[in-house]
Amino acid sequence: MLRRTSVSGLIFDIGNYLFLAAMALVTLLPFVHIAAGSFATAEEVLGSKFLLFPKTFSLEAYRFIFSxxxxxxxxxxxxxxxxxxxxxxxxxxxxxxxxxxxxxxxxxxxxxxxxxxxxxxxxxxxxxxxxxxxxxxxxxxxxxxxxxxxxxxxxxxxxxxxxxxxxxxxxxxxxxxxxxxxxxxxxxxxxxxxxxxxxxxxxxxxxxxxxxxxxxxxxxxxxxxxxxxxxxxxxxxxxxxxxxxxxxxxxxxxxxxxxxxxxxxxxxxxxxxxxxxxxxxxxxxxxxxxxx
Known part of the structure; x- marks a missing residue:
């Protein structure tokens, strides 16, 4: 049996999902920034204030800390x-x-x-x-x-x-x-x-x-x-x-x-x-x- 949903209820559900997705994105962004910065080159890290995706992947930081x-x-x-x-x-x-x-x-x-x-x-x-x-x-x-x-x-x-x-x-x-x-x-x-x-x-x-x-x-x-x-x-x-x-x-x-x-x-x-x-x-x- 299909559940009938009113227009106002559908709008509320969509708005609720969008709000929760936005909150999840805000929570996730700092972790993405840290992970991206750890794989970025020195030039990218020093030249970018907020990095979400490195243009050139580098493992130098991990090689250095594990050395x-x-x-x-x-x-x-x-x-x-x-x-x-x-x-x-x-x-x-x-x-x-x-x-x-x-x-x-x-x-x-x-x-x-x-x-x-x-x-x-x-x-x-x-x-x-x-x-x-x-x-x-x-x-x-x-x-x-x-x-x-x-x-x-x-x-x-x-x-x-x-x-x-x-x-x-x-x-x-x-x-x-x-x-x-x-x-x-x-x-x-x-x-x-x-x-x-x-x-x-x-x-x-x-x-x-x-x-x-x-x-x-x-x-x-x-x-x-x-x-x-x-x-x-x-x-x-x-x-x-x-x-x-x-x-x-x-x-x-x-x-x-x-x-x-x-x-x-x-x-x-x-x-x-x-x-x-x-x-x-x-x-x-x-x-x-x-x-x-």
Whole structure:
């Protein structure tokens, strides 16, 4: 059966599509400009204020940044921070969400403390002294442990676990299954949409870690890619991180092109992961926030 649409409704739909397309284009243009600038020649970058498509493709910026070990080392450090940090986040969040989704003793005061952390925090200086007192300075644990559990994600995951059918859990307990067994074999497989969604959120947070890395990581060999990008912006006329280059190299590969190439390299991996989790993304967000 065909749906009848009035003229005013059709005009509204067309206008809505055009508006959304314009907003998407405005959002996309900066990324196109950065990507185009990273592949452009030095003359084009220096002679154009806003470049959308290079006339001559050049890979000099990418050859230059990959010719030094600094960038590859930072990418490796960021990958390790992201993978290990996301695993810690999901393990800690799931282990805390599962018992709190059931009727356990002391549940109400624990939930009150969790909600309290959404409104108040110790602040930067107390957090630094705690990390320093634990001997975690210049260690990746300083980037993992203080943010091991996001209270907002935890509350949503608790609500998600509450919605799961209790029949499977009761059957497993009658067969002698322990709580860790039930969590790993029943709850987690039934919660893949939510787990995938929060894994993506945690991974993006770790990949873009910047401020905590500046505070806690002083060794340049352990810098993640975002801190290296900051160094490139600050020291673009002198070098990449702890690597310097000559005036002749600056002319062949201008600092603007180097910045754009590093931004592309830093952004592309996390964008490439999203399509694999997209099918779980919307489902996990909707199911995890239905009930209170």
């Amino acid at each position: 030094e070990p600094t960038l590859l080392r930072s990418i490796g450090a960021t990958a390790w921070i992201t993978i290990a940090g996301t695993a810690i986040n999901m393990a800690m969040t799931a282990l805390m969400a599962y018992p709190l989704s059931r009727n356990i003793k002391g549940k109400r005061p624990i939930m009150a403390l969790i909600v309290f952390t959404l409104l108040f925090s110790g602040g930067m200086i107390p957090s630094f002294f705690v990390v320093k007192g634990l001997g975690l300075l210049n260690m990746y644990w300083a980037l993992w442990l203080p943010v091991a559990i996001n209270p907002f994600y935890l509350i949503i995951l608790i609500n998600f676990f509450r919605q799961l059918p209790i029949d499977y859990e009761e059957s497993a307990k009658m067969d002698g299954g322990s709580d860790p067994y039930i969590l790993w074999k029943i709850i987690i497989p039934l919660s893949l949409p939510a787990m995938a969604t929060f894994s993506l959120f945690y991974a993006v947070t770790h990949w873009n870690t910047f401020f905590n890395a500046i505070i806690y990581i002083n060794d340049s060999a352990k810098w993640p890619i975002q801190v290296l990008l900051r160094q490139i912006v600050i020291m673009s006329s002198g070098g990449i991180g702890d690597v310097s280059y000559s005036t002749e190299a600056q002319y062949v590969v201008p600092p603007q092109t180097i910045k754009m190439a590093v931004i592309v390299v830093a952004t592309l991996p996390i964008i490439a992961v999203y399509p694999f989790l997209q099918k779980y993304f919307a489902q996990g967000m909707l199911l995890g926030s239905v009930k209170g």
